Amino acid sequence: LGKRIIHHESIASTQTIAHDEARNNAPGGTIIIADEQTKGRGRIARNWDSSKGKGIWLSMILRPEIQPHHAPQLTLLTATVLADVLSNYVDINPKIKWPNDILMNNKKMAGILTEMQAEQDQIWYVIIGIGLNVNHSIDDLPEGLRNIATSIKMETSKEWLLKDLIQEILVTFERTYEDYLENGFSEIKQKWEGYGFKIGQEIAIKTLKEEWKAPFLGITDDGALLTKSSSGETIELYSAEIDWFH
Ligand code: BTN
Numbered sequence: 028l029g030k031r032i033i034h035h036e037s038i039a040s041t042q043t044i045a046h047d048e049a050r051n052n053a054p055g056g057t058i059i060i061a062d063e064q065t066k067g068r069g070r071i072a073r074n075w076d077s078s079k080g081k082g083i084w085l086s087m088i089l090r091p092e093i094q095p096h097h098a099p100q101l102t103l104l105t106a107t108v109l110a111d112v113l114s115n116y117v118d119i120n121p122k123i124k125w126p127n128d129i130l131m132n133n134k135k136m137a138g139i140l141t142e143m144q145a146e147q148d149q150i151w152y153v154i155i156g157i158g159l160n161v162n163h164s165i166d167d168l169p170e171g172l173r174n175i176a177t178s179i180k181m182e183t184s185k186e187w188l189l190k191d192l193i194q195e196i197l198v199t200f201e202r203t204y205e206d207y208l209e210n211g212f213s214e215i216k217q218k219w220e221g222y223g224f225k226i227g228q229e230i231a232i233k234t235l236k237e238e239w240k241a242p243f244l245g246i247t248d249d250g251a252l253l254t255k256s257s258s259g260e261t262i263e264l265y266s267a268e269i270d271w272f273h
Contacts, residue, residue: 028056028058028087028197028200028201028204029056029058029197029201030054030056030057031053031054031056031057031058032057032058032059032060033048033057033058033059033060034060034061035059035060035061035062036061036062036063037061037062037063037064037065037079038061038063038064038065039064039065039066040064040066040067040068041059041060041061041064041084041085041086041156042068042086042140042142042154042156043068044059044086045057045059045086045087045088045154045156046142046144046154048088049088049144049151049152049154050144053088054088054090055088055089055090055091055152056087056088056089057087057088058085058086058087058088058197059085059086059087059088060083060084060085060086060193061077061084061085062079062080062084063077063078063079063080063084064077064084067084067158068140068156069138069140069158070138070140075138075140075158076168076169076172077158078163078167080162080189081160081161081162081163081167081178082158082159082160082161082162082163082178082189083157083158083159083161083189083192083193083196084157084158085156085157085193086154086155086156086157087154087155087157087200088152088153088154089101089152089153089154089155089204090150090151090152090153091150091153091208092150092208093150093208094148094150095143095145095147095148095149095150096249097212097248097249098141098143098145098150098153099126099141099249099250100207100212100215100248100249100250101141101153101155102126102127102139102141102155102250103126103127103215103216103219103246103250104203104204104207104212104215105127105139105141105155105157105200106123106126106127106129106139106219106222107123107203107215107218107219107222108196108199108200108203109121109129109137109139109157109159109196110122110123110129110222111199111203111218112192112195112196112199113129113131113136113179116192116195117179117183117187117192118183119131119179119182119183121136121222122222122223122224123219123222123223123224124224124225124271125223125224125243125246125252125269126250126252127139129159130224131177131182132177132182133272134174134175134176134177135160135175135176135177136159136160136176136177136178136179136182137157137158137159137160138157138158139155139156139157139158140155140156140158141153141154141155141156142154142156157196159179159192159196160176160177160178160179161178161179161180161187161189161192162178162179162180162186162187162189163176163178163180163181164178164180164181165181179192203215212248216245216246216248219246220245220246223243223245223246224271225243225271226243226244226245227242227243227244228242228243229241229242229243230242230243230254230269230270230271230273231269231270231273232254232264232267232268232269232270233267233268233269233270234267234268237257239256239257240273241254241255241256241257242254242255244261247263249263249265251263251264251265252264252265252267252269
């Protein structure tokens with residue numbers, strides 16, 4: 028991992044470049060990183076604010092030999108890697124909000140965007156995008172984000188060297204990823220649940236048909252959320268409107 032690092036000062040999105048590189052046979056482990064993104068992408072077609080030198084904006088190309096339906100495990104793995112680096116290296120206590128937002132004091136510090144190209148039972152490549160807010164002061168955040176986002180600097184009252192953090196993330200990722208390929212998902216799942224936001228607590232769920240409250244029990248091997256239906260059976264949710272702060 029990281030044997031080939033492609034660095035750009037300013038780019039639309041590292042994610043887009045990573046797709047181009049992957050289609051051109053870039054090896055698994057290639058990393059695309061940018062100081063600034065002008066069109067950073069978030070999940071569900073949202074944009075991702077990625078201003079110059081304020082955070083870590085990178086995409087990794089992976090070519091794991093796993094079943095396509097297990098690809099969400101890589102997103103959960105990446106979330107535990109970020110949570111580990113934030114706890115062990117930065118010395119703060121992050122939570123992971125299902126499926127993969129990193130929170131500090133209920134505000135978002137990092138997000139992960141996983142995209143893949145697969146055919147039937149085979150993965151061609153997976154791209155994992157990481158956006159981590161590092162050196163933003165509150166004034167550096169767009170006004171609309173000030174109540175819902177945070178940065179490492181805002182939580183620790185000091186500036187951090189991006190290159191040291193990148194190094195920590197890549198080294199921790201490599202170790203965790205290799206362990207996962209060898210030993211499977213169960214350790215990651217346990218770890219994820221240890222960081223899980225609202226695990227064991229009540230969440231409010233809203234589907235097209237109904238709204239109810241139920242405990243958040245944990246996650247499955249496919250990354251689904253385990254909870255109870257309104258009639259009390261255990262169910263798996265893959266995508267749902269959850270009101271985390273009800
Ligand atoms: C989310 O929480 O919605 C996911 C955000 C992912 C942002 C990162 S920044 C690097 C990579 N390039 C992008 O355009 N997006 C991801």
